[in-house]
Amino acid sequence: SAVISQKPSRDICQRGTSLTIQCQVDSQVTMMFWYRQQPGQSLTLIATANQGSEATYESGFVIDKFPISRPNLTFSTLTVSNMSPEDSSIYLCSVARALNTEAFFGQGTRLTVV
Amino acid sequence: QKEVEQNSGPLSVPEGAIASLNCTYSDRVSQSFFWYRQYSGKSPELIMSIYSNGDKEDGRFTAQLNKASQYVSLLIRDSQPSDSATYLCAVNIYNTNAGKSTFGDGTTLTVKP
Numbered sequence: 001s002a003v004i005s006q007k008p009s010r011d012i013c014q015r016g017t018s019l020t021i022q023c024q025v026d027s028q029v030t031m032m033f034w035y036r037q038q039p040g041q042s043l044t045l046i047a048t049a050n051q052g053s054e055a056t057y058e059s060g061f062v063i064d065k066f067p068i069s070r071p072n073l074t075f076s077t078l079t080v081s082n083m084s085p086e087d088s089s090i091y092l093c094s095v096a097r098a099l100n101t102e103a104f105f106g107q108g109t110r111l112t113v114v
Numbered sequence: 115q116k117e118v119e120q121n122s123g124p125l126s127v128p129e130g131a132i133a134s135l136n137c138t139y140s141d142r143v144s145q146s147f148f149w150y151r152q153y154s155g156k157s158p159e160l161i162m163s164i165y166s167n168g169d170k171e172d173g174r175f176t177a178q179l180n181k182a183s184q185y186v187s188l189l190i191r192d193s194q195p196s197d198s199a200t201y202l203c204a205v206n207i208y209n210t211n212a213g214k215s216t217f218g219d220g221t222t223l224t225v226k227p
Contacts, residue, residue, distance in 0.1 A: 001160075031213050042202065042219045043158070092157055099213040100146045100206040105157040 002029060006093045006106030013083055013113050020079045021109045023093030028073035031096040033103070034066070036089045043092065049076040083113045117141060118205050120218035129227050133190040137203030137218055140184070146206035147179055147186045148215065153199045161201075162188065193225040 003026035013019050023032065032049040047055040047068055055068035070076040080087050093106035120137050127133045135149075146165055150158035162177040164170045164186065170177045176189040186205075190197055200222045204215040 033214060043217045045214060048214055096213065100208055102148055102160045102163045103204075103215060104160065108157045 002026060002095055002097065002104045004093060004095060004104060004106040006109060008109055009107060010110040011112070013111065015084050015113055017083055018079055018081045019083065019111060020077050021091055021093070023076045023078075023095075023106055025074045025095050029095040030073075030098050031103075032070055032076045033094040033096075034068060034076070034078045035092040035094060037092060037108075038089050046078070046091075049078075080111065083111075085113045087111065088113045116218075117216045118203055118218040120201075120203050121221045122219075123221040124224060125221055126224045126226060127193050129193060129195060129225055131193050131225075133193045133197065133223055133225070135188040135190075135201050135203075135221050135223070137186045137188075137205075138184055139186070139205045139216075141205075141207050142181075142184065143207055144181075144184075144205045145208045146215075147177070148204040148206075149175075149177060149186075149188045150202040150204060151197075151199045152202060152220070158202055190223075193223075195225045195227050198224050 005024045007022045034046040035043045037043050045058045046061045047057040049055050049068050049070040051070045067079045091109045094103045096103045118139050149162045151161050152158040164177040164179045167179050174191045178187045200220040202220045203218040206215050
């Protein structure tokens with residue numbers, strides 16, 4: 001398994017502002033992902049965080065809205081920019097030690113935009 | 115057709131019964147299959163991974179994979195109220211998905227005492 005620390009665990013933000021979520025893993029991992037989960041729904045992949053290069057975004061998600069950094073193999077950040085109430089959701093960091101192996105999830109960040 | 119489909123649920127079983135959760139997937143080159151459990155308000159946690167055809171057992175949990183039928187299932191024996199959660203099926207497609215998992219919508223299981 002992997003020990004993942006995701007911060008903050010929750011936040012209430014004003015519309016138009018930005019929030020950066022951090023994900024720290026206790027050891028090096030190959031894959032890091034960012035997901036969004038609306039209440040009662042399944043996981044939606046936002047992007048794959050690539051170490052040292054631009055993230056790979058899924059359809060419907062763009063870098064200007066969700067900039068992602070991954071400076072090394074243990075750390076990544078997701079920023080939710082220019083927030084609106086529609087961005088209220090749970091954001092999850094996920095890691096996998098190797099390609100196509102099981103994933104482990106951070107505790108999640110519950111974001112409310114008012 | 116969704117890439118990964120699960121029983122729509124919710125599924126309710128009495129304590130001590132066998133709970134059967136099913137998942138079908140659309141892409142024949144899928145190679146890695148996972149079951150996650152998610153309690154309300156918590157993040158998903160891995161229960162089982164299975165990579166080859168057949169059964170894989172871990173305690174009260176058995177994953178079954180049939181690649182020819184594009185079907186993976188999870189059986190929970192001697193179900194306990196603590197098993198009440200949403201179960202997510204996830205599939206990795208090696209050739210095209212660059213290491214990412216595609217998740218089903220989940221099946222909510224309730225085990226009644």
